[in-house]
Structure formats: structure tokens, C-alpha cells
Amino acid sequence: MEYFVQQLINGLTLGAIYGLIAIGYTMVYGIIGMINFAHGEIFMIGAFTSLLTFLVLGAAGISWVPLALFLALAITMLLTPIYGWTLERVAYRPLRGSPRLAALITAIGMSIFLQNYVQLLQGARNKPMQPIIRGGFELMREGDFVVLLSYLQIFIILLTVGLMIVFTLIIHRTALGRAQRACEQDRGMAALVGINVDRTISLTFVMGAALASVAGFIFLINYGVIDFFIGFLAGIKAFTAAVLGGIGSLPGAMLGGFLIGLIEAFWSGYFTVEYKDVAAFGILVLVLIFRPTGLLGKPDIEKV
Amino acid sequence: MGDTTARTPAANPGVDWAALAKESVLTALVVLGLSVYMIGLKAEDVTGGLAIITRYDSVAIVTVLAFLLRAALVLVRSGVYLPVILVCGALAVAMTGLLGAWWATGEEMSAYLPFGDPVVNGLLDLMLIALAVRAALRLRASLHGPAKAMTQEEKEAKAARFVKNFSMFAGPALLAFALIYPFLPFVDRFYLDVAVLVMTYVMLGWGLNIVVGLAGLLDLGYVAFYAVGAYSYALLATNFDLGFWVCLPFAGVMAASFGLLLGFPVLRLRGDYLAIVTLGFGEIIRVILLNWYQFTNGPDGISGIPKPTFFGLPLVRRAADGGETFHQFFNMQYSTTDRIVFLYYVILILAMVTNLFTMRIRKLPIGRAWEALREDEIACRSLGINPTNTKLTAFAIGAMFAGFAGSFFATRQGFISPESFTFIESAVILAVVVLGGMGSQIGVVVAAVILIGLPEIFRDLQQYRMLAFGGAMVLIMLWRPAGLLAFREPTIRLWKGGGKPEPGNEKAAAEAGP
Numbered sequence: 001m002e003y004f005v006q007q008l009i010n011g012l013t014l015g016a017i018y019g020l021i022a023i024g025y026t027m028v029y030g031i032i033g034m035i036n037f038a039h040g041e042i043f044m045i046g047a048f049t050s051l052l053t054f055l056v057l058g059a060a061g062i063s064w065v066p067l068a069l070f071l072a073l074a075i076t077m078l079l080t081p082i083y084g085w086t087l088e089r090v091a092y093r094p095l096r097g098s099p100r101l102a103a104l105i106t107a108i109g110m111s112i113f114l115q116n117y118v119q120l121l122q123g124a125r126n127k128p129m130q131p132i133i134r135g136g137f138e139l140m141r142e143g144d145f146v147v148l149l150s151y152l153q154i155f156i157i158l159l160t161v162g163l164m165i166v167f168t169l170i171i172h173r174t175a176l177g178r179a180q181r182a183c184e185q186d187r188g189m190a191a192l193v194g195i196n197v198d199r200t201i202s203l204t205f206v207m208g209a210a211l212a213s214v215a216g217f218i219f220l221i222n223y224g225v226i227d228f229f230i231g232f233l234a235g236i237k238a239f240t241a242a243v244l245g246g247i248g249s250l251p252g253a254m255l256g257g258f259l260i261g262l263i264e265a266f267w268s269g270y271f272t273v274e275y276k277d278v279a280a281f282g283i284l285v286l287v288l289i290f291r292p293t294g295l296l297g298k299p300d301i302e303k304v
Numbered sequence: 305m306g307d308t309t310a311r312t313p314a315a316n317p318g319v320d321w322a323a324l325a326k327e328s329v330l331t332a333l334v335v336l337g338l339s340v341y342m343i344g345l346k347a348e349d350v351t352g353g354l355a356i357i358t359r360y361d362s363v364a365i366v367t368v369l370a371f372l373l374r375a376a377l378v379l380v381r382s383g384v385y386l387p388v389i390l391v392c393g394a395l396a397v398a399m400t401g402l403l404g405a406w407w408a409t410g411e412e413m414s415a416y417l418p419f420g421d422p423v424v425n426g427l428l429d430l431m432l433i434a435l436a437v438r439a440a441l442r443l444r445a446s447l448h449g450p451a452k453a454m455t456q457e458e459k460e461a462k463a464a465r466f467v468k469n470f471s472m473f474a475g476p477a478l479l480a481f482a483l484i485y486p487f488l489p490f491v492d493r494f495y496l497d498v499a500v501l502v503m504t505y506v507m508l509g510w511g512l513n514i515v516v517g518l519a520g521l522l523d524l525g526y527v528a529f530y531a532v533g534a535y536s537y538a539l540l541a542t543n544f545d546l547g548f549w550v551c552l553p554f555a556g557v558m559a560a561s562f563g564l565l566l567g568f569p570v571l572r573l574r575g576d577y578l579a580i581v582t583l584g585f586g587e588i589i590r591v592i593l594l595n596w597y598q599f600t601n602g603p604d605g606i607s608g609i610p611k612p613t614f615f616g617l618p619l620v621r622r623a624a625d626g627g628e629t630f631h632q633f634f635n636m637q638y639s640t641t642d643r644i645v646f647l648y649y650v651i652l653i654l655a656m657v658t659n660l661f662t663m664r665i666r667k668l669p670i671g672r673a674w675e676a677l678r679e680d681e682i683a684c685r686s687l688g689i690n691p692t693n694t695k696l697t698a699f700a701i702g703a704m705f706a707g708f709a710g711s712f713f714a715t716r717q718g719f720i721s722p723e724s725f726t727f728i729e730s731a732v733i734l735a736v737v738v739l740g741g742m743g744s745q746i747g748v749v750v751a752a753v754i755l756i757g758l759p760e761i762f763r764d765l766q767q768y769r770m771l772a773f774g775g776a777m778v779l780i781m782l783w784r785p786a787g788l789l790a791f792r793e794p795t796i797r798l799w800k801g802g803g804k805p806e807p808g809n810e811k812a813a814a815e816a817g818p
């Protein structure tokens with residue numbers, strides 16, 4: 001039981017990262033129907049931006065933890081989305097209306113480009129960072145085994161849940177969210193009623209990138225080590241999460257993210273760490289075979 | 305930033321300076337935002353953690369350059385040609401001169417250039433040249449009066465004619481070139497190695513073309529079958545002492561059965577779901593190869609994989625068991641390049657078999673069914689084609705060729721490990737297919753030469769190699785979204801008058817077809 005609770009906490013933390021990235025995938029897929037393969041790299045750039053901000057703050061002598069966390073988060077969420085915007089503007093917008101595979105290839109190309117860009121500018125070695133938030137609660141104890149809920153994990157889960165609530169409100173309550181939902185249903189019709197489709201799509205990329213950059217921030221403070229290659233696996237897992245939850249569905253992406261995180265944590269805890277990726281993909285295949293549109297996805301009706 | 309004015313050449317040039325300033329400042333701001341952290345700061349490893357170093361001079365240069373280049377672009381768009389040509393041209397000439405001097409004398413010239421690195425300077429030089437050329441072309445067009453504007457259809461027809469002619473002549477010419485390639489005077493060992501690598505990707509591209517180009521199934525895990533082929537041969541050869549030619553068919557069968565195994569449950573998924581499941585499958589295979597230590601030797605890989613023999617004659621200096629070797633049998637001088645030449649012909653033959661197979665199978669009912677299924681699945685179902693079985697054959701046949709290529713890879717390298725079979729390989733193979741123009745056989749060759757051959761030849765620039773690779777993928781796709789040699793012609797026509805390919809043209813038409 002104690003071990004189970006501990007894995008549950010670990011899984012939720014991991015799931016928060018996947019869920020935040022998955023939202024970006026699912027939004028872009030919903031609105032322009034393409035897999036944004038470079039989204040994982042935006043996450044990676046977010047992690048690097050956070051790291052650099054922490055280093056600058058450290059050099060400037062700001063050591064009060066809440067202020068440092070707030071500033072790092074704010075700067076990351078401000079700067080990283082510029083990459084998301086540029087990505088859409090340079091690599092995807094010119095290809096709108098082209099064969100779908102063309103955009104997929106530019107996405108893969110941009111992913112390779114951004115990885116090497118960061119490697120070139122920041123070096124290929126691992127970047128370690130001192131933990132910023134230490135300590136935690138002791139939830140349960142059985143013999144020597146202590147179930148620990150660290151302050152860091154509380155912070156991560158609160159931050160994620162808070163962001164998801166804000167985000168859901170934006171989608172459901174604001175004019176921008178309405179425009180996004182309209183573009184998702186029918187881009188041509190949305191343009192006819194006066195929605196600036198290009199601008200809406202750009203803002204979708206900006207929002208997705210902002211969430212991915214928060215995921216990068218969380219990854220950095222949770223694991224403490226980043227390199228230029230972290231975007232690939234996290235991106236694929238997050239995309240798996242988006243598909244698992246039903247691609248195009250926002251609650252699905254969050255659910256899928258937490259599910260993938262939990263599956264990985266439990267598989268590593270009870271079976272083998274080496275095969276945790278196999279477990280995640282295996283579950284995905286099973287879900288798709290029995291529910292081809294994912295858990296919360298709407299079935300699309302095929303018309304002739 | 306509306307590009308609407310871009311397509312209407314201004315009759316009387318008038319520059320809207322406010323718009324110019326706005327656009328340029330916006331561009332500069334975006335570039336500043338992009339560079340202020342990634343370029344401006346670096347987390348440097350020092351003892352006891354990370355330290356920060358600043359490079360704000362580069363950020364300033366990049367931002368100013370972005371402002372100027374954007375302004376020049378806007379000027380060209382609003383009809384100011386001559387000043388742009390003069391300024392950009394002069395700067396480009398100066399930069400080329402300085403870079404040339406740097407390269408020729410090895411003397412550090414960075415004091416006179418904006419960046420410290422020759423490659424970055426070269427990139428800027430290229431941008432200046434592109435701007436000057438663009439302005440010059442516009443200027444010529446404006447001097448010759450309003451050019452006869454080609455409609456989109458005329459442009460497409462022109463491109464299609466070019467592609468058709470190109471494919472007709474390029475196919476046989478390329479084959480002839482490939483046949484004599486090892487004996488050309490400039491070809492040394494290095495160029496042979498590059499050619500073998502390119503041919504491997506051509507073969508993989510042709511194999512994947514069956515799945516993606518013909519059947520229209522997006523497969524992001526093609527490398528899994530490549531890995532299965534490679535490991536099948538490596539394990540058989542090292543454990544049971546079997547030769548390459550015996551194992552080759554077996555590796556193909558093995559890969560094809562993995563294709564069936566994967567395809568059976570997932571092929572009823574559509575489009576992107578299929579893409580992610582195949583991607584997942586590729587990763588699963590890699591993870592298993594990495595962790596099943598007793599069977600695959602894990603991350604250490606398998607070494608000592610034997611080389612192929614020429615009808616039983618090994619291409620070595622001295623045969624192991626005192627048998628006859630290739631050069632003894634043919635009474636030739638032993639040379640180490642013989643083996644590479646032999647490997648080159650092996651992969652050439654394997655690739656040509658793939659090509660021939662694809663071209664012939666397209667004319668069989670199954671090939672026609674693939675293409676029909678790609679176009680419209682519902683119509684196919686209503687005509688009594690079983691979509692699952694049809695897709696499954698495409699998947700399995702594509703996998704089989706990947707298996708052949710995999711066992712060739714194993715025998716060429718002599719050593720394989722899971723590291724060779726990462727997702728990036730799948731992406732590269734897919735890029736070769738899509739960049740070439742989906743379904744175009746010649747296109748795969750052209751794309752493989754550009755994507756695989758050129759980076760190998762420019763290995764000196766190694767740190768920029770992958771950066772340029774990713775950038776090239778994006779640029780080529782933006783330049784020709786349908787692929788380099790994309791051209792769709794119906795494989796069959798109803799009316800003879802509509803131009804059924806003459807017997808002589810059949811091959812070229814099939815090659816260039818959809």
C-alpha cells in the first residue's frame with residue numbers, strides 16, 4: 001500500500017509534464033490536423049530557458065525561492081512561445097493547403113534543426129542544476145519505507161492543475177477560445193464570419209508552446225539534469241498521451257498525460273524499469289484497437 | 305505581416321516607409337526574442353556546477369542584421385531594385401572575398417566579418433547573394449515590361465513536362481552511371497563508401513515507397529523492420545555460421561512476418577493513429593534489442609558479422625580454411641577496395657531488384673488495389689477489395705525489403721547495435737521518400753543523394769552537418785511541397801487518345817507516375 005502511494009505520487013508528477021506537452025499537440029492537431037513533431041523541442045527549449053534564467057538569477061543574487069521560481073516561470077513562458085510562433089510562421093504556414101505529409105516532413109526537419117541549434121549554442125554535455133525546493137511531508141511510514149510527498153511535487157501538481165483550469169477557462173470563456181473552437185470545426189466558415197484564421201492558429205501555437213515551456217520548467221526543477229535531447233522522448237510520450245486520450249480533445253490530453261505517467265511509474269515500480277516505454281506504447285496499441293478514437297475522442301463519421 | 309503585395313510587381317515604385325519600419329522592427333524584435341537567451345547566454349560547465357557566460361555582441365549583430373535584411377526584402381518588394389542590388393552585391397562580393405582569403409591563406413579574417421565563425425559568415429553571404437539575385441530578377445522582369453503571367457496550371461504543366469522528360473532520360477542514364485561508378489577515375493574508397501550508403505537509403509526509400517507512396521500508409525517505424533533484418537542475419541551468422549546469401553531470404557521473411565504481426569491489429573487504424581502506432585512499434589523493437597541482453601547482446605551489439613562471398617569465394621587476402629579466394633580464382637592482384645566494390649554491386653543489385661519489383665507489381669491487380677485504396681478506401685470497399693488484406697500485403701512487402709537492406713547493412717558494417725536503429729533513421733527514410741516526390745522512383749534517388757550523399761561529403765563541417773540537414777529538409781519542402789520530382793500521371797487511361805504510354809515509354813511513365 002505504501003509503495004503504491006509513492007508510485008502514485010511519482011506517476012502524477014511525471015504525468016503533469018506529459019499532460020502539459022500533450023495539450024500543445026492536441027490543440028495543433030485539432031486546429032490544423034497535423035502532428036507538430038517539433039513540439040518536443042519547444043519543451044526542451046523551455047527547459048533550457050528556465051535553466052539560463054535560474055543561472056542569471058543566481059548571478060544577480062536573487063535567492064528568495066518563491067521570487068526566483070516566479071521570475072523563472074514568467075520569463076520562460078514569455079520567451080519560449082516566440083519559438084513556437086516562429087516555428088509556425090516559418091515552417092507550417094507556407095505549407096497550408098499542401099499535401100499533409102509535407103508539413104510532417106518540415107516538422108521533423110525543424111525538430112532536427114532545433115536540437116542541433118541548441119546543441120551548438122549550449123554544448124552537448126548534460127546540464128545539472130542544484131535542487132531549488134527541498135524537503136517535504138512524510139505521508140506514511142512502514143518500517144523503513146517512508147512515503148514522501150515533497151514540497152516540489154505539491155508545487156508541480158498545483159501548478160499543473162492551476163494552469164489546466166486557466167487554460168480550460170480560456171478555451172471556453174474567451175473570444176480567443178471561441179475563435180479556436182470555430183477554426184477547429186470549420187476553418188473556411190470561421191474565416192467567412194470574420195475570424196482571423198492565421199492569427200488564431202498562431203496564437204494556438206503560442207499557447208501550446210507556453211504550456212510546453214512550463215513542462216520544461218517542471219522537468220528541470222524535478223529532475224535537475226537536462227540536455228538538448230530530452231525533447232524527443234518526452235515529445236513522443238506526450239503525443240502518445242494525446243492519442244491515448246483522443247487527439248483533438250483537451251480533457252483527453254490531460255487524462256492521457258496522467259495515464260501515461262502513471263503507467264510508467266507503476267510499471268517501473270512493480271515490473272522492470274527498462275521496459276516502461278514498451279508498456280506505455282503497448283497500452284496505446286491496446287486502447288487504439290478497442291477504441292480507435294482514443295478514450296475521450298469523438299468518432300469521426302466517414303462520409304462519401 | 306501581409307505578403308499580399310508580394311505578387312503584384314509595383315508599376316510605379318513608391319516605398320511605404322512606415323510599413324517598412326514596422327515590418328523590420330517587428331522582425332528584429334522577434335529575432336531579439338529568439339536570440340536573447342539561446343545565443344546571448346551560455347551555461348558553461350565549470351567545476352562545481354554551471355556558470356553563465358554572455359555573448360551579447362552576437363545578439364546585437366543578429367538583431368541588426370535581421371532588421372536590415374527584412375528592410376531590404378521590403379524594398380525589393382516595393383520596387384526599389386538598383387540600390388538593393390548594389391549594396392547587397394557589393395557586400396556579398398566583399399564577404400566572399402574575405403571568406404575566400406580566410407580559406408585560402410588560413411589567416412584569421414574574423415576582425416573584418418560580423419561573426420567569428422566562417423560557416424555563419426558564409427550563411428550570411430548566401431543570404432546577401434540570394435537577395436541581390438532576387439532583386440536582379442525582379443529588375444529584369446520590370447524592364448521587359450509586365451511579363452506574361454503564367455497561370456498556376458501552365459506552371460504545373462511545365463513542371464510536369466520537365467519531370468516527365470527528366471525521368472525518361474535520367475532513369476537509364478543514372479543506371480549506366482551507377483554501373484560504371486566504381487571504375488571512374490576520381491572514385492576512391494571514400495566515394496565508394498558514400499555511394500554504398502546512398503544506395504542503402506535508395507533501397508530503403510524504394511521499399512518504404514511501397515508502403516507510403518503506393519498504399520498511402522504513413523509508417524514512422526520503418527526502421528524496426530530494418531533492425532529485424534539486420535539482427536536476423538547477424539544472429540544467424542554468428543550463432544549458426546551461415547553465410548550472407550543463405551540468410552538474406554530468411555532475413556526478408558523474418559522482417560515480413562514482423563510486418564504481418566504488427567500490421568494485423570493496427571492496419572484498421574487510419575492516418576495519424578497508424579503513424580503513432582508504427583512509431584511506437586519502432587521504439588518497442590529498439591528497447592527490446594537494447595534490453596534482451598542474453599539474446600541480442602544489448603547495447604554492446606553484435607560484432608564479427610561475416611562478409612558476403614562471391615559464389616563461395618571470399619574477398620579476403622587469405623582464406624581462413626586454406627580455400628580459394630576471389631583474387632586467386634580470377635588471378636588478380638589483391639586489393640582492399642575489391643571488397644567495397646563488391647559490396648557496392650551487391651547493394652546496387654538489391655536496390656534494382658526492389659525497383660523492378662515495385663514497377664512490375666504496380667501493374668498487377670494488387671498494385672492497382674494499393675493505389676486505389678490510397679485514393680479512396682470507401683470506393684474500394686464497395687468494389688469488393690478487402691482493405692485490411694491489401695494493406696497488409698503492402699506492409700509486409702515493404703518490411704521484406706527493409707529486412708533485405710538490414711541484412712546488407714549488418715554485413716557491410718560487420719557490427720550492429722541498437723543505436724543504429726533509432727527513430728531518426730525512420731524519419732530520414734521517410735524524408736527521402738517524401739522529398740523525392742511520393743511514389744516517384746527517380747525522386748527517391750535524387751533525394752537520397754541530396755540528403756545522404758551531400759552531408760557525408762561535407763563531413764568537415766561536422767558540427768553544422770545535422771543543423772544543415774534539418775534546415776535543408778524544411779527548405780526543400782517549402783520550395784516544392786509535393787516533392788522534388790512529384791508528378792502525377794494516371795497509371796492507366798481509358799482512352800488510347802488520352803495517351804496510353806507507348807511501349808518504349810512504359811518504364812519511364814511508371815517511374816514518374818503517381
